[in-house]
Amino acid sequence: MTTEISQTATDLFERMRATNPLVQCITNYVAMNYAANVLLAAGASPAMVHTPEESGEFAAIAGALTVNIGTLSPNWVEGMIAAAKSANKAGTPWVLDPVAHFATGYRRDAVAALLKLKPTVIRGNASEIIALGGGQSAGQGVDSGDPVEQAEEAALGLAIAQGAIVAVTGEVDFVTDGKRSVRVAGGSDLMPKITATGCSLTALVGAYLAIAPDQAFEATVAALGNFAVAGEIAAKTANGPASFMTAFIDGLHRLDGATYAKNLRVNVL
Ligand SMILES: Nc1ncnc2c1ncn2[C@@H]1O[C@H](COP(=O)(O)OP(=O)(O)O)[C@@H](O)[C@H]1O
Ligand SMILES: Cc1ncsc1CCOP(=O)(O)O
């Protein structure tokens, strides 16, 4: 059965690829190359622009901004804040990826400052979202130690408190805006074995937001669906994390609307 959200997600998939949206990615040193390749393969146009001298200026011309706190330093935090402020002023949607925000006081402070600037979407793994809701997570550094279901309550609370879309990723993803919630199934257990998979997904959420800023919930679901479908297909030919990475990039590039629609598994709650 094709639900309304699945149809909309497929339309957004087609539109994103046809539009080649410009996405400003402020991401970490680990993710920068992989995330840019993921966006190019998926059909978007990434630009890694982070320094405060230009991040605000660029956010005003980008289709969307994504901010990831993976490898922070004062200059980068300054660049993130300038970009988020400028995005808000220009009406540019933006995504926050709170990588391991619970690990140190410096990260906690950076995330608190960024949350005040009202991201359109918050995308994290289960441990990160549990901790953002004030709960005790089993996360170790950047890797999740919790199942997605355990983060759903925190995600709902965070979505309402922030007025944001919250996406919790893992074996089956959960997306909520506080009123509507869905689960997105698919992907592969090889995905968390490749560093920066989540960071790259955050960047791809930006690509979908850029083409549908007024449908942020649907855009987020469509982006997660893109990873779920491409990941599931790539896993069929992969022998391990390294060959999966190649198959995944190729798969993102080759994926068409009919295959996306056929394999997308969105469950409305
Ligand atoms: N066990 C799994 N099975 C299927 N897909 C997964 C699994 N774990 C993570 N993913 C997928 O990997 C991507 C990154 O999610 P996640 O690993 O939660 O992020 P992060 O890298 O930030 O910790 C998402 O598309 C998610 O659906
Ligand atoms: C390993 C590592 N260390 C700091 S950021 C980073 C990448 C994290 O990537 P992801 O959150 O997508 O697993």
Ligand SMILES: [Mg+2]
């Ligand atoms: Mg992450």
